[in-house]
Amino acid sequence: MRNLFFYFIASLFSLFVLFYCLTLTSISRGSGETFAVFLLPLSSHFSWDRASVSSIYSIYMVFLGIGSLLSGLSFDKYGPRFNYMVGLGLLSIAYGLLDSLSSIWQFYALLGILGGLGASMVGVIPAQSLVSRWFDKNLGTALSIAYAGQGLGVLIMAPLSQISIDHFGWQASYRYISYVFMILLVIATFLPWKKISSGSKDNPRKTNNGKAIGGISLKEAIFTKTFWGFFFIFCFTAIGIFGISLHVVAYLVFVGFSEVEAAFSFGIAGILNFIGMVLTGLAADRYPRHLVATVSYALSFTAIFSLALMQFYSSIIFLILFIIGFGLSAGARGPIITTLMAEIFAGKGLASIYGATNLGQGIGAATGAFLAGFLFDLTGGYNFGFFLCSIFTFCGAVLFWTIPQIRHSKI
Numbered sequence: 001m002r003n004l005f006f007y008f009i010a011s012l013f014s015l016f017v018l019f020y021c022l023t024l025t026s027i028s029r030g031s032g033e034t035f036a037v038f039l040l041p042l043s044s045h046f047s048w049d050r051a052s053v054s055s056i057y058s059i060y061m062v063f064l065g066i067g068s069l070l071s072g073l074s075f076d077k078y079g080p081r082f083n084y085m086v087g088l089g090l091l092s093i094a095y096g097l098l099d100s101l102s103s104i105w106q107f108y109a110l111l112g113i114l115g116g117l118g119a120s121m122v123g124v125i126p127a128q129s130l131v132s133r134w135f136d137k138n139l140g141t142a143l144s145i146a147y148a149g150q151g152l153g154v155l156i157m158a159p160l161s162q163i164s165i166d167h168f169g170w171q172a173s174y175r176y177i178s179y180v181f182m183i184l185l186v187i188a189t190f191l192p193w194k195k196i197s198s199g200s201k202d203n204p205r206k207t208n209n210g211k212a213i214g215g216i217s218l219k220e221a222i223f224t225k226t227f228w229g230f231f232f233i234f235c236f237t238a239i240g241i242f243g244i245s246l247h248v249v250a251y252l253v254f255v256g257f258s259e260v261e262a263a264f265s266f267g268i269a270g271i272l273n274f275i276g277m278v279l280t281g282l283a284a285d286r287y288p289r290h291l292v293a294t295v296s297y298a299l300s301f302t303a304i305f306s307l308a309l310m311q312f313y314s315s316i317i318f319l320i321l322f323i324i325g326f327g328l329s330a331g332a333r334g335p336i337i338t339t340l341m342a343e344i345f346a347g348k349g350l351a352s353i354y355g356a357t358n359l360g361q362g363i364g365a366a367t368g369a370f371l372a373g374f375l376f377d378l379t380g381g382y383n384f385g386f387f388l389c390s391i392f393t394f395c396g397a398v399l400f401w402t403i404p405q406i407r408h409s410k411i
Contacts, residue, residue, distance in 0.1 A: 014134040017196055021127035021146040024084065027184070028091060028119040030153015031177050032060055034161045035111075036249045037263050041170040042107075050250070052104060054373030057246050058366040059112030060119075061238075065362015067120025072129075072355020073218075076348065080126050081193035087121025088185040090114050096178035099171035116362075124150070124334065125358065129351040132342040133199030139342060144281020144335035151273025151331050158270060162263035216345065218352040226344060227353065229403040230337055231360040233396050238364030240393030241330050243372040243385060244304060248326075251307070251382055256314045265323055272327025280332040281339070289336050290400040290407050296332035297397035299325040301390060308386045333396070340406065368392070 035057045043053045075083050094114035101107055127146040135142035157177075164173040221227045248269075252262035276296070283292045303325030306318045338354070345353045372385035400406060 013195070014200055017130055017134050018142055018146060020191075020196075021131055022149045022152070024122045024184070025124055025127050025146060025149030026153035026156070027180060028087070028122045028153075029124075029150040030155075030157040031091070031095065032057075032064070032115060032119050033150065033154045033245065034157045035060070036246050036266060037158050037161045037165065038170055038173075039246070039250055040253065040259065041165055045170065046104070048104065049377050050247075051370065051373040051377045054246060054370050056104065056107045056112055058370040059108050060116040061242065061362050061365035061369060063113050063116030063362070064120050064123075065116075065359040065366070067117040068123075068125050068355040068358035068362060069352075070117070070355070071120045071123075071125040072352040072358075074121070075126050075129055075351040075355075079193065079197050080130055081188075081191075081197070083121045083126045084188050085185070087118045087123075088181050088188055090118030090121065092178055092181040092185055094118055094178075095174050095181060098174040098178075120355075120358075124338070125351060125355045128338045128342065128354055130196065132346070132350070133197075136200075138285060140285040140335065140339040141278070141281045143338045143342065144277045144279075144284070147281075147331065147334045147338055148274045148277035150334070151270050151275075151277055151327075153270075155267055155270030155274060158263055159267040162260060166260075216347065216353075217349040218356055221345060221349060221353045222356070225403060226406060227357060229399055229406045230341060230357040233333065233337065233360075233399045233406075234357055235360035235364035235396075236392045236399070237333055237396035238361045239368035239371070240300065240304070240389040240391075240396065241368070242365035243368030243389040243392075244307065244326065245330065246369040247372050247376070247382065247385075248307070252310075252319075254382075255310045257319075265319060269323045269327035269330070272324060273331050276328035276330070276332050277335050279328070281335040284336050284339050288407075289340060293333055293336050293400045294397060296329040296336075297393060299329035299332075300393050301325075303329065304386055304390050304393070308383065311381065311383075364392075 039050075039053050039057075042048065042056075043050065071083055071087075074086075091114075094110045097110055098107070101110065124147055127149070128143060131142050131146045132139060161173055161177075164176060168176075249259070249262040249266050252265060253259055257265070276299075280292060280296060303322045306321035306325065310318045310322075337357075341354050341357070342350065368389065371388065372382065375385040375388075376382055
């Protein structure tokens with residue numbers, strides 16, 4: 001009876017860790033991804049062209065990628081408390097000062113650099129490492145729930161941000177986001193971090209005094225095909241996905257939908273993004289991961305094609321196809337990759353290795369976001385940008401099939 005009680009308590013605590021990771025990932029990444037909602041107000045307020053405004057988000061994604069590497073290294077060395085305290089502090093400062101800015105370089109510094117670094121410190125890097133210490137049997141499902149926080153954040157924050165912008169302006173909306181991070185920073189101060197970092201008793205990825213043991217280091221991992229396979233899957237897929245996601249609200253307005261309708265559609269896609277990530281995690285625990293990934297890429301292609309057709313015929317049918325396809329697939333590769341990496345690179349270097357491969361996502365996202373905006377300014381439309389997004393997305397799909405180590409879950 002006593003053993004059953006302690007098992008119940010341990011199970012509850014593992015669920016608390018999962019919920020905490022889900023919450024922090026949702027709010028930190030959700031605040032960054034809702035830049036799509038702020039794009040038009042910022043462009044109108046400062047009279048900046050589409051490429052200039054997009055470059056703010058590109059810098060955010062570059063430093064989210066750079067920060068992912070730093071986040072992994074600091075997590076492996078100092079533990080999760082350091083990551084979350086520093087990250088929430090940076091996010092509180094970044095979003096708290098945005099309402100007083102007047103030039104684009106200031107947005108680069110605060111939202112781009114500090115915002116990107118802060119989000120990386122409290123996002124999927126520490127979440128992936130912590131959750132893998134507390135879950136083993138249903139690892140793919142647990143990781144997909146934590147990773148799905150990115151979609152949940154967009155679902156909640158995109159519509160709320162649009163409503164807030166409409167009623168209070170973009171300056172006040174950013175200030176309200178900073179208040180949320182300040183509250184989370186205070187809460188993080190009192191959490192039992194030693195217990196959180198230890199992991200469950202029977203988990204093969206549990207730690208010794210808070211530090212993971214065994215496995216290979218980042219220095220060893222960079223000489224493997226598996227590492228670079230994950231890096232370029234992240235990079236190529238991010239070019240395609242983020243080239244779409246940052247501009248989709250502006251594009252829907254461009255083809256005739258209202259700003260509220262566009263933001264609402266983006267939010268609905270966020271709901272499906274969350275659902276898609278969870279379903280992907282469930283599927284990844286039961287079926288070959290490269291097959292699950294292929295299905296998700298097929299949905300992405302359907303979404304991009306439907307979006308492109310709206311400029312010729314802005315039918316609700318194409319909008320629904322886009323929302324379903326993009327929503328279910330936009331973040332679906334993340335849970336697959338995190339599950340594979342937790343199994344392949346389990347040990348002392350997991351967070352650092354995951355952070356380093358995630359740098360590829362940062363580079364790809366920055367490239368895709370800026371490229372789509374630049375091509376819009378150059379051509380007056382999104383046709384060529386969407387075409388490039390589909391090409392790079394296809395390249396990401398191909399890598400799941402052509403690298404044996406990833407197909408068979410081994411180094």
